[in-house]
Amino acid sequence: MSLVLPSELVVDRFLPTVRAMLATRLAERGMTQQEIAAELGVTQAAVSKYVSGESGGDDRFRDDPETVATVERIADGLVGGEMDGYDALAELLSLVRSLEDRGPICELHEEEMPALRGLGCDLCVRGLDPDVRAERDVLANVRTAARTLASTPEMTDFIPNVGTNVGMCLPASGDETDVAAIPGRIYAMGGRIEIPANPEFGASKHVATAVLAATAVDPEIRGAVNIATDDALLEAAETLGIEPLEFDADYEDRGEHLRSRFADRGAVPRVAYHRGAFGIEPVTYVFGATAVDAAELIGDLLESEST
Template sequence: MTLQLPSEIVVERFLPTLRVRLAAALDDRGMTQQEIADRLGVTQASVSNYVGGGVEGEKRFLEDERFEATVERVAEGFADGTMDDYEAIAELLELIRAFEDRGPICAIHETEVPALRGLGCDLCIRGRDADLRAERTAIESVRRAARAATNAPALVDHVPNVGTNIATARPDAADELDVAAIPGRVHAMHGRINVPSDPELGASEHVAGMVLAAMDVDASMRGAINLATSEAVLAAARERGIDPIEFEAGYEDRRRRLAAAFEERGSVPRIVYHTGAFGIEPITYVLGETAVEAVSLAAELVGDGDGE
């Protein structure tokens, strides 16, 4: 693991980029290199290097409209005397806070510290708290489940044409943004399960919706994977004493309808399926307390189904 603080990114990447761009903006407004150096707190030689193209700066800052707007505002204030150093620092600190809140600083931090990837991290804004730990736990559950899926060859033949997703919700999940899943879904490619990217919060709609409906009735049922509906898998479930529940394929008000069906049954079943509709592929959802548990059950069921 690489330990790097966001403040290091500010000092090592944001500040040099800011100086390069601000020096150029002040130069365009007719200030001398020594005047610019005094404003920026650097040497005249450094300013000469900045305006001469000797330092390029970080593209992720330079391409952000907020960065350019702040630079222009500060440069104009310095040039016409309407902004002092205190006001300029206030403008720049506000920009840094915005960039730390899922902005370019956050993106660079995520690249430099792989443990943060996929967390939708706002550690700089929230600090260390229970919410962040819950997010990490959900994401790690999906990561482990995806790894298990790639090691279950029998699942390949049961991946729907639209793809599979694997999900685990936070314990207090309210909507899809609280459910970790695989962006872009999981697909069968060349006889193998292909997981295109690391799990993230908010990366699923339909599998997440199924999990949320289950949690409306049983808060412990926080994991799921979807498969193509097949009689073999449904039969394998029944042989294990699992009684699947069927529902209509339409998407309208699906969460409410599913929760009502679970309430009527008195529990959340491990297998929930539909047989499709116009433009909707038949899908079976395998549920569990986590994504790992759901994938484990799915792998057992497709193994039984393929063996018949």
């Protein structure tokens, strides 16, 4: 993993772009290249490149409304005498802090360090936070679970038409944004399983609803996978000593219905299923302490079913 600091991106990508934008705006307001060079602390030759459009830069910042507004404000202030270098620096520092908070600098940082993707990273804003470790662990677990499913023999036969997803929630989760899953779901295509993207928090409403219902009854259960309902698979669960729980497919509040059924059982079952309804495909949920636990149980069920 390459270690890239956000400050490197500010120096290498943000500053050249903003300097070019400022040079252009100041030239449009009548400043000479020598005056612009003095304001920006660069050479006149650099200003010439900025103004001619030869300096490159990053369109992500050029097109960012907040960056454009800040540059316009600084240019007006410098030309009108309402700002000096100190004021302009304060404006730019404030802009950098804003762009590091889920803005273009944050996007660039995720591109340079893919390990940050999906975290909703606030590292630049909140600093070192133990919650980030928990988020990374959950994302890694879901990623491993998805790969486990993709390598499980015969798994393609149990992918519903609506797709499969695998999810896992953070401890003490409140809503679906605390549940990591695969964006776009997992599909079977051409006899193989396609995982369209790395896991992200808030990526799946359906599997998140099941996970949150389970963890509300038993905090030790934080992972789930949905697959197609199949009688042979349900019989395999019973062979392994698991009593599947049937629930209704047609209901208004699925989360509340699942919580009620789990509470009636007195525990969260490892396997819960429904038979479908009008416009609703039959689906089975397999639960586990983690997403990997749920994925591995599916492998055990498929192996038992085939013997």
